[in-house]
Amino acid sequence: MKREHTDRKYAAELQDLRERILLMAGRVEQMINQAVESVVTRDIDLARRTIQQDSKVNRDEIETDELCLLILAKWQPMATDLRFITQALKMVTDMERIGDLAVNICERAIDLGIDPPLKPFIDVPRMAEIAESMIRDAVDAFVEGDADKAQDVLDRDDEVDELYRKVFDELVKIMREDESKVERGIQVQAVAKLLERMADHCTNLAEQVIFLVRGEDVRHVGKLGKQ
Amino acid sequence: MKREHTDRKYAAELQDLRERILLMAGRVEQMINQAVESVVTRDIDLARRTIQQDSKVNRDEIETDELCLLILAKWQPMATDLRFITQALKMVTDMERIGDLAVNICERAIDLGIDPPLKPFIDVPRMAEIAESMIRDAVDAFVEGDADKAQDVLDRDDEVDELYRKVFDELVKIMREDESKVERGIQVQAVAKLLERMADHCTNLAEQVIFLVRGEDVRHVGKLGKQ
Numbered sequence A, B: 001m002k003r004e005h006t007d008r009k010y011a012a013e014l015q016d017l018r019e020r021i022l023l024m025a026g027r028v029e030q031m032i033n034q035a036v037e038s039v040v041t042r043d044i045d046l047a048r049r050t051i052q053q054d055s056k057v058n059r060d061e062i063e064t065d066e067l068c069l070l071i072l073a074k075w076q077p078m079a080t081d082l083r084f085i086t087q088a089l090k091m092v093t094d095m096e097r098i099g100d101l102a103v104n105i106c107e108r109a110i111d112l113g114i115d116p117p118l119k120p121f122i123d124v125p126r127m128a129e130i131a132e133s134m135i136r137d138a139v140d141a142f143v144e145g146d147a148d149k150a151q152d153v154l155d156r157d158d159e160v161d162e163l164y165r166k167v168f169d170e171l172v173k174i175m176r177e178d179e180s181k182v183e184r185g186i187q188v189q190a191v192a193k194l195l196e197r198m199a200d201h202c203t204n205l206a207e208q209v210i211f212l213v214r215g216e217d218v219r220h221v222g223k224l225g226k227q
Helices: A002-040 A044-075 A079-112 A123-144 A147-177 A179-222 B002-040 B044-075 B079-112 B123-144 B147-177 B179-222
Strands: none
Touching: A002 A044, A002 A079, A002 A123, A002 A179, A044 A079, A044 B079, A079 A123, A079 A179, A079 B044, A079 B079, A123 A147, A123 A179, A147 A179, A147 B179, A179 B147, A179 B179, B002 B044, B002 B079, B002 B123, B002 B179, B044 B079, B079 B123, B079 B179, B123 B147, B123 B179, B147 B179
């Protein structure tokens, strides 16, 4: 009876960890959305509010780390769980960085100010949309241990890279034609670059998930099994 | 006698972990150095060779992760050691990302090719020099548990940010004066931006160290002590 109670408490703490990670991912996703919205709609207030949200994401990382440490110290998990927890520590680091990048986009929104855009934003919001779906799916894949879903995230990175190159080429053209647009062009290019970097982070997340799932199947027996 | 032997083996594995982290930091530091060297001297061969080194850094991350997992599973360390190991998992993630950024710089070097530079490189190599010292000192501070040394790394980030702004302003001026230089200007700006991002990662590393050291002193008793 006692043992069962203990197991239930342990399972509950692992579940808490999963939920926290999903919650953090949701928060970061919202930050990306609002950051790009603030650029497109030239909403400096929204940019400022989004910057403030970053402290919650930073807090998420610290609290998740603490929970991981607590679970490790209290339950000394083995095998799959141990791998999941150590991976969680790495995942939240990446997510926190993505939050920082969203802040950087907000800073660009503030720099760009309320002046009319160089050209209508089409590809930049599309990049943001893909990046949001990438973080959502990478973290879902992690929590569910779904390597196929993670693989799907990797494929989307190519799409983001392609959009970035397209935006880059267009901006170079605009800047060449009108030197007064160089500074603003660079700001917009920076936003696109930040989105491309977010997608890179999501790729890292997804790669880690694939490694985690494969590690369970392939390497676990050979390595941790030896202890 | 048996206990002592066990303790010695455990201490040796922790020492191995420390050494691996230092080795990885050294490799990343060298990559930064060579990447910027390849831009400045327009040495495409060096850029290509440096890109190849990244696979070693990726390997470093995986092997260090495995060692952390092994130590956790085998010895179930507590308190300070547990915190050190979970932090190591996060540190190597950041270091691996810095390696990726060095690869990105090499790609810019290849894009820029062997054409003469827009202007002599002075601030960009200076930025690289600071970034190298930042990663070195952040990782030393981690291994030595030296919060003061980590604090010192944070201060250097401001210097890098300032250099970046200086490079950015100069490049905007060059691109405005001569539209044919826009594309190359953006490439050089990207290199400076990548160095600024490396410094951000080093700042993250240093912040983690300060948190780790303070965590030992301040929060450890209150949190993990409760288990």
